[in-house]
Amino acid sequence: MLKAMLQITVVLSVLLIQSISFSWAARMNPADIPPELSGWKDWVLHNKEEQFCPSDYNNGDVSRCVWPSRLKVFVTGSGGRFEQEWVVFADAWIPLPGEPDLWPREVRLNQEEIPVSNRNGVPSVFVSPGEHRIEGVFEWSEMPETIRIPPGAGLVSLVSDPSRTDETSDSPVLDKNGRLWLQKSESSETREEDRLGVVIYRLADDAIPMTVTNLVQLNISGRAREIRLENILLQNAVPMNLESQLPARIGSKNEIMFQARPGRWEIRILTRFESPVHEIGPVKGIYGQEIWSFKPEHHLRMVKVSGVPSVEPTQTDIPAEWKAFPAYIVEPDAKITFEEIRRGDPDPAPDRLSLNRIWWLDFGGTGFTVQDTITGAMSRQWYLAMNPPGVPGRISVDGTDQLITLQNNGKPGAELRRGELHLVAESRYDSSVRVIPAVGWDHDFQSVSGEIRLPPGWRLLTASGADVLPGTWFQQWTLLDFFMVLIIAVAVWHLRTA
Incomplete structure (x- = not known):
């Protein structure tokens, strides 16, 4: 695809500048502090104690330092x-x-x-x-x-x-x-009867691990009171997150306890299974018929859902964001079977990557330091290698440094373990390289952009192999400039020959 070669011609000058880049260090475990620095721990952590508090499962920046009973x-x-x-x-x-x-x-x-x-x-x-x-x-x-x-x-x-x-x-x-x-009470003649209506919807996401979002809709009337609901969560499901419009908590036996008051309310509980799931049930369904939605993940596996009848999602009261997935009616004591047709995706979508390169020319013109930022999604290739003459010195993925290894063909690179990619690599090209590759990686990219940063006193004359070259010396010339130079040159020639 984009594997054009970018030829750069530069003009020499001698000046000096130095640039330093900073990056925030990852949060460190106190047990990992070297003995030589342990005496400074209290000073460093002063007013930073919340860094070691538990955080939300989906947001490490939110610390929860106090937990009430x-x-x-x-x-x-x-x-x-x-x-x-x-x-x-x-x-x-x-x-x-x-x-x-x-x-x-x-x-x-x-x-x-x-x-x-x-x-x-x-x-x-x-x-x-x-x-x-x-x-x-x-x-x-x-x-x-x-x-x-x-x-x-x-x-x-x-x-x-x-x-x-x-x-x-x-x-x-x-x-x-x-x-x-403390004194609010109602007479027996005016008090509304205590009633509780429970409707359960579930969304099973066939990810790794499989997760189930349990949506409990409550219709409460009568007195404000504490209510305990049992058998809401599925057997062998581990709670991960609780969202409730009422004060609520999950008990030791996975029962749901909440401070109820009259009205219509919702409780969402996200759970996961700790092992591969091929069957769920029998679903106790003590609150009646349930509507389940199933979100397939075809890039992981393809399954056929059986054991429960399907229903048109748009004809149900499930949340609007769930109606894009197949829906099923689950009666009490029903079993849901997931018949595995195949694992993985035999024909995954092509990798979708974008590359941004920054070239820094050495002050003496002895070579280039290059920083590459690669973003996108990997679905087919799980090793990213750099083509010669580039020599990688550092590769990080999501801020974590990676081990640079050699393939059988001798090209250096890094193993990738996640589909969503944010990779930053730093490499060198020495002075013997006269033609610098625009891509430099053993991979095709959907888009490539670059920036050349020159020391003071240097100027880029021109470059070939790129679609847009703003700021070069030749790029600043217009047709009128060339026409004027031509007229002046012809006039000077005539004056010298006259």
Whole structure:
């Protein structure tokens, strides 16, 4: 394809300039710090402790340094108390229940009293990394109607009878403003009956590993209460991510617990299987018929889905983004079989790569340093080699340096393991090379662009083999310039011969 040869003619001059490039180092594990530098660890990590906090599974830049458990609130006519456990990975401020007019007292951290600070009207305590139990009390002459609950509290239990040990004996009412109602009640004549409607949709993605997105649609009426749903997740499926419009968590037995209030809500849970999947089921389906969508990955394998009847996706209530995939009706106790027709793609699409090259001329004109940036998708070839006379000195993929190896034909390059490619390579061409290849790699590219960077005092006369050559000396000449030079040359010749 694009394997033209680019010939460069340059004019010599002597000047000096130096360029230095910087790159951010990858996040380091403290165990990998050399002994000579371990004494500087505290100084380097000062105010950077959050770098070692757990992060979101799909975004390593988002750190989660504080993890709360259930907030338990006990109230009586003369006062109340609260308790909550936290896991903290870096110094942090923990918000407490209460507000300036209802300030928590006798706050204890792991059985020791701790001062409470007012942070923008929110009572808070400062804690260090570790596992902590925070307790406090409230005093009132008359029980208030509501009390403010921190937004990150998650699940909340309310007990109005201190003699009870069942923390879920009362049904906490938490409004959208984050206030827990302590006295909200309805008469039996006006109270709406507690009802719960559950509809489940699932999307199976035949990737490696296979993942299943479980969409649980809830229709809740009656009191605000805590609800526990069992048998939502599939057997042998490992939860990876939970998205919920209500405070929710996944229990030790994969049950879903959430703080329910009247309305229509959705909970999405992403799960994965730890081994190849050829059959799913029997699906318990205790909440009735389910609609499944199947996203095939033909570049990995081609399967035939059997055991369940298909349905037209547009005739169902599945999410709009799922309607591009085949849909199936899954009845209770049904089995879904994936009959493997073939593995891999025998005729994958061609590699789609783009190359951007930057040539740096040495100050003395003794050679070129070249930086190549290759982006795109690989689907057929899993080794990228450089053609002579280029000599690679460094190859990195996604910011990670790769081992440079030699093929049987002696060409140096790097093994590739991922389809999506972002490769940066640095190489050298010495002064004996008079014709520099525009591509330089043993591969075809859909597009190639380049930039020549010259030291001060150098100028590019012209180049051949490229479609567009802006900025060269010859490129700046127009037809009028050549015509004027021709007229002047003819006039000078006539004057000399006259």
